[in-house]
Amino acid sequence: MKLRIATYNIHKGVSSLRSMPRIHALKQALTSMEADIFFLQEVQGRHDKYATRHATLWPEQAQHQFLAGESHEAVYGMNAVYDHGHHGNALLSRFPVVASSNRDISDHAFEARGILHCIVQSPEADLHCYVVHLGLFAGSRKRQTDALIEAVLTSSPPDAPLIIAGDFNDWTNQLSDSLREYLGVTEVFDGNLSSRGFGSYLRMLSGRGPKIKPARTFPAALPWLRLDRIYVRGFQIESAQVLHGALWAKLSDHAPILASLALK
Numbered sequence: 112m113k114l115r116i117a118t119y120n121i122h123k124g125v126s127s128l129r130s131m132p133r134i135h136a137l138k139q140a141l142t143s144m145e146a147d148i149f150f151l152q153e154v155q156g157r158h159d160k161y162a163t164r165h166a167t168l169w170p171e172q173a174q175h176q177f178l179a180g181e182s183h184e185a186v187y188g189m190n191a192v193y194d195h196g197h198h199g200n201a202l203l204s205r206f207p208v209v210a211s212s213n214r215d216i217s218d219h220a221f222e223a224r225g226i227l228h229c230i231v232q233s234p235e236a237d238l239h240c241y242v243v244h245l246g247l248f249a250g251s252r253k254r255q256t257d258a259l260i261e262a263v264l265t266s267s268p269p270d271a272p273l274i275i276a277g278d279f280n281d282w283t284n285q286l287s288d289s290l291r292e293y294l295g296v297t298e299v300f301d302g303n304l305s306s307r308g309f310g311s312y313l314r315m316l317s318g319r320g321p322k323i324k325p326a327r328t329f330p331a332a333l334p335w336l337r338l339d340r341i342y343v344r345g346f347q348i349e350s351a352q353v354l355h356g357a358l359w360a361k362l363s364d365h366a367p368i369l370a371s372l373a374l375k
Contacts, residue, residue, distance in 0.1 A: 112233060112234060112235040112236075112373070113349075113371065113372070113373055114147050114148070114233070114238075114346070114371070114372045114373070114374065115144075115145060115146045115147050115148075115369070115370070115372075116146055116147060116148045116149070116150070116276065116341065116369075117141075117144050117146040117149050117150070117367050117368065117369045117370070118149075118151075118278075118340070118367065119149065119152070119363070119365065119368075120151075120152040120153050120277075120278040120338075120339065120363060120364070120365035121137055121151055121152070121154060121174075121362070121365075122362075122363040122364050123153050123154070123155045123158070123174075123198055124137060124154075124155050124174050125161070126362075127330070127363070127364040132161065132165045132168040132169055133362050133363070134168070134170060134174060134177065135168070136361070137178065137363075138177065138178050138180070140358065140359070140362055141178055141203075142182075144354075144367070144369055146369065147204070147205045147206065148203065148205065148206075148231060148238075148240060148274070149183070149201075149204075150200075150202060150240070150274075150276035151175070151200065151203065151242070152242065152244040152277050152278045153198055154174050154175050154178075154187065154198060154199060154200060154201040155173070155174045155196065155198045156173045156174065156175070156187055156196065156197045156199060157195075157196035158195060158196035158198075159195040159196055160195050160196075173187065175187045175201035175203065178201075178203060179203045182205060183203040183204055183205050184204050184205075184206075184207060184208050185202070186201065186202045186208050187201045187227075188201070188211075188213030188226075188242065190213075190217075190224060190225040190244070191223035192223070199225060199227070200225060200226075200227040200242040200243070200277065201227070201242065202227060202229045202231075202240055202242050204229070204240075206231050206232055206233045206234075206238075208229050208230065208231055208232070209231075209232045209237070210229070210230040211227065211228065211230070212227075212266070213225050213227050213228075214226045214227075214228065214258070216258045216259070218246055218248075218250075218254055219251065222247065222251065224244055224245060224246055224251075224255060225244070226242070226243055226258070226259055226262055227241065227242040228240070228241050228262065229241075229242075235374055236271075236345075236374060237271065237272075238271075238272045238273075238274060239263075239266070239271045239272065239273050239274070240276075241259070241263065241277075242277050243259060243275060243276065243277035243278070243279065244278045244280075245278070245281065246280065247280055249283070249285070252279070252280060252281060252285075252286060253286070256286045256289055256290070257289075259275070259290075260289065260290065260293045263275070263294055271344075271345070272343075272344065272345035272346060272374060272375075273342075273343065273345060274341065274342070274343050274346075275290070275294075275296065275341075275342040276339075276340065276341040276368075277339070277340070278338055278339050278365065279339065279340050280338055281325075281338065281340070282329075282336040282337055282338055284324060284337060287323070290342055294342070294344065295344050296342035296343060296344045297343055297344070298323070298341065298342050299340075299341045299343065299348050299370045300324075300325050300326050300351055301323050301348075324337060325337040326368060327353065328353055328367075328368060329364065329365050330360075330364050330365075331355060331359050331360045331362070331363055331364055331365055332355075332360035334353060334355050334366050338365065339365060339366075339367075339368055341368055341370050343372060346374055346375060347372065347374075347375055348370065348371075349371040349372060349373055350370065350371045351368065351369070351371075352368070352370075353366050353367070353368055353369075354368075354369055
């Protein structure tokens, strides 16, 4: 089975500069990706101020429902709640979502973070999908990664096809090795290791080989920091790319990652 997936921090559906609504353009951009499953962060479930100020540009539906349209099923995990609204993570799936749960992994009062776990019923297997948005501080990210590992180990079978995707804010790339070690996952931009042979992979894991670096995704106008990730288990990675350029720079401060997978 072939699978096309994307992860994208949509910046609450507003532009990086002046916070102008971009939600309609975002929907067109997501449609153009033709992904089966989207892993979205900073999705605005409700924002009364934007809805009032930009009535003609702001959809009446919650963003996850609006972006899903008729082609995808939407699941929303609310993380941050305030007087005029809330936002969180969302998963949009072309296949049925048979179960979902949202786990609070906030590390302090100033950053509300969560892990949205969805079981997606694909034609060939149930896929365990985790949408992640980690904190801005290194200590928080380490504790949240430990919580992610514990969540995956306790909520999915060890042989289940697995996708973990989102905004890890891990610009120093300190978290990937733990996820590889404890969950047996591969980051989609690790795929070029296969052409180097198993020995290269072992040298990388032991620290004696070249450090594998994820893709640059932030800022979208000129990606430099490596913030966003897609980790998979039980899949062959066929391709992975960062979508950037003038179009994407207008939509969010992050650039999306799009990957094509084949179920093993």
